[in-house]
Amino acid sequence: KQEVTQIPAALSVPEGENLVLNCSFTDSAIYNLQWFRQDPGKGLTSLLLIQSSQREQTSGRLNASLDKSSGRSTLYIAASQPGDSATYLCAVINYNFNKFYFGSGTKLNVKP
Amino acid sequence: KAGVTQTPRYLIKTRGQQVTLSCSPISGHRSVSWYQQTPGQGLQFLFEYFSETQRNKGNFPGRFSGRQFSNSRSEMNVSTLELGDSALYLCASSPGRDGRQAQYFGPGTRLTVT
Numbered sequence: 691k692q693e694v695t696q697i698p699a700a701l702s703v704p705e706g707e708n709l710v711l712n713c714s715f716t717d718s719a720i721y722n723l724q725w726f727r728q729d730p731g732k733g734l735t736s737l738l739l740i741q742s743s744q745r746e747q748t749s750g751r752l753n754a755s756l757d758k759s760s761g762r763s764t765l766y767i768a769a770s771q772p773g774d775s776a777t778y779l780c781a782v783i784n785y786n787f788n789k790f791y792f793g794s795g796t797k798l799n800v801k802p
Numbered sequence: 803k804a805g806v807t808q809t810p811r812y813l814i815k816t817r818g819q820q821v822t823l824s825c826s827p828i829s830g831h832r833s834v835s836w837y838q839q840t841p842g843q844g845l846q847f848l849f850e851y852f853s854e855t856q857r858n859k860g861n862f863p864g865r866f867s868g869r870q871f872s873n874s875r876s877e878m879n880v881s882t883l884e885l886g887d888s889a890l891y892l893c894a895s896s897p898g899r900d901g902r903q904a905q906y907f908g909p910g911t912r913l914t915v916t
Contacts, residue, residue: 722903722904724904724905726907731890731910731912732909732910733806733808733892733907733908733909733910734892734894734907735907736904736905736906736907739904779845781845781905789835789847789850789858789860790835790847790905791847792837792844792845793844794844795844
């Protein structure tokens with residue numbers, strides 16, 4: 691059974707810092723990996739999707755990388771802003787199962 | 803394109819009652835998945851529908867059921883509500899036949915059971 695872990699559970703940084711969020715998964719037979727952002731009490735906003743054949747994806751200040759062999763993905767946020775404060779979740783979907791497995795998230799607080 | 807919409811946004815029910823939640827996917831999306839989110843368990847997969855057929859199911863009791871209509875809209879029903887069913891229920895839609903594509907989430911329905 692696929693298990694997804696996100697470390698750290700919470701992170702507090704001053705505005706302007708570059709930061710890295712981590713996601714690890716136990717079964718490397720994934721089809722794709724998706725990063726989401728969730729604001730308190732709200733739904734999930736899709737940030738980046740990485741196909742299993744890709745190594746990274748970029749959108750604005752965000753860059754996500756994928757290393758299937760080691761079962762890891764990182765989300766890099768450049769020049770963090772207070773508006774980036776939210777919970778960031780990663781999810782993987784395996785080749786064999788049509789459902790996403792979610793990590794428990796990293797709660798990010800960017801201080802002005 | 804309009805995003806995924808869910809109704810109602812908030813709901814308060816008492817134990818033993820039943821509830822129906824609705825989800826309208828992004829136009830053209832045919833796959834709809836449902837998730838339960840609680841502080842203790844995180845995001846847990848309930849089920850996925852494609853072309854009016856349940857294609858995948860999570861580990862929830864039979865009190866949780868769903869269906870999908872010909873226009874891809876989906877409903878989720880929970881019967882005999884328990885206090886532990888209090889959660890944010892999220893619906894996600896996906897473009898195509900392959901349920902492993904990117905998922906786009908709605909704002910959720912916050913269900914409180916008293």
